[in-house]
Amino acid sequence: MPCVSIDCVIFGFHDNQLKVLLLKIEHLEGWALPGGFIYKDEHIDDSARRILHERTGLQDIFLQQFYVFGDAKRSDENITKLVFEKTEFKAPENNWLLQRFLTIGYYALVNFNAVHAAPDYFSEACEWHDINNLPSLAMDHGGIIQEALRTLRTHLHYEPVGYNLLPEKFTMPELQHLYETILDEKLDRRNFQRKMFSYHILKRLKDRRKGVAHKAPFLYSFDLRKYHKALQEGLQTAW
Amino acid sequence: MPCVSIDCVIFGFHDNQLKVLLLKIEHLEGWALPGGFIYKDEHIDDSARRILHERTGLQDIFLQQFYVFGDAKRSDENITKLVFEKTEFKAPENNWLLQRFLTIGYYALVNFNAVHAAPDYFSEACEWHDINNLPSLAMDHGGIIQEALRTLRTHLHYEPVGYNLLPEKFTMPELQHLYETILDEKLDRRNFQRKMFSYHILKRLKDRRKGVAHKAPFLYSFDLRKYHKALQEGLQTAW
């Protein structure tokens, strides 16, 4: 479909830091969000899923539309246009690829360790970047990331989030670090645990994390049935 | 811009009922949301504002993007296509107007009494309909209205809303009815008032509503400075 693209803000969690997957495109200065176009007969959610799969190899990912970026001037430094200008590829005069564009923002939550980042034809690199230490970004992609983060923070108050970002088994402190990183604020250990328990979406496993310094913490995993129920119905209490 | 439209769900409040402004289009069975297209050099928010102004004569209205409807099959009964089929107007073969469409949903909150509904060239009528008694609707417009209502209900918990839907002066029971109508639930009179006061966005006026049966209620209006501050920062406490 002409004049509309999809851009995905793909969040991962690693080393207690929130990461975003970015592409370095040849002949272009800044980094860019993985994006793509909508096929003629495709639901836009399927387009986003397809783009995500191409880039990460992952399927069945938490993915959500969050905003349409429709400033008329946002295409002034259109990535496609710049690439065309610097390569042998030529687009027909007045082709829609060179014109003003809308982009639909989706954000995705993925398990960092399960991702195999795959640069595409036009990309030199596909890498994770720390949300607090982003490189210079093309077009309005910096703003798109900030808006995605804002949305994620809001959603954190109504929906369970950890399942998508953490490995299957995790400790309570790890879950807490995830929340603290997303919200960018310190939380009280004891109150956090009580709140999490109150959602009834966690299963405490028999074993503990071994081999780490200090007291071995319990391992947990999500009770997926209850987790998805909570996702649908929302968490009754906000933060 | 081809293949993308904007549809506005325009909410008004009248007779203690929540209303939506709908168009009856000639040669078309169902009613439709006021919608339109995006000019080449226009921010999509400006497009929405323009469409709203054309239909209601109003400016400076509360207007907010809430979702993109991108099901590939949603254009199977494309309004434009149907109108073309039944009139002398002809579009070129394979014109984008006949193809698959995305629509960006905006919702607007307007003062019912200030609106002068204006049917456009293709419309027989432009009328308010009770949200609980909607006529049959074209395409996926019924779903769009439901999603807008869902969004409005959610926003009601974080943002002040009344200013856009009520006349300048109003009583506390009127404000409460508005909230009850949007949320579709009864609220406690005393707790509602306390909560509203706690936001510090209301000014109690000197006079009361006269000429009604029973005890004359106070009139209030919003403290606009504080109201807008609350809009930006959000209301700290949810419901």
Add this chain to the structure above:
DNA sequence: CCAAAAGTGTTACAAGTACACCCATGT
């Protein structure tokens, strides 16, 4: 044996909920 992280419980305060009485007005 000790520093550092993990597990657990209690108390104080704020917010939300439920509820009852008095007052003013038009009929």
Add this chain to the structure above:
DNA sequence: ACATGGGTGTACTTGTAACACTTTTGG
């Protein structure tokens, strides 16, 4: 005079926030 809706206050329950002690483990 009275029915009806409007104005206000108080007790109870629930949720949130602050905080301290004990346990385990690797170094």
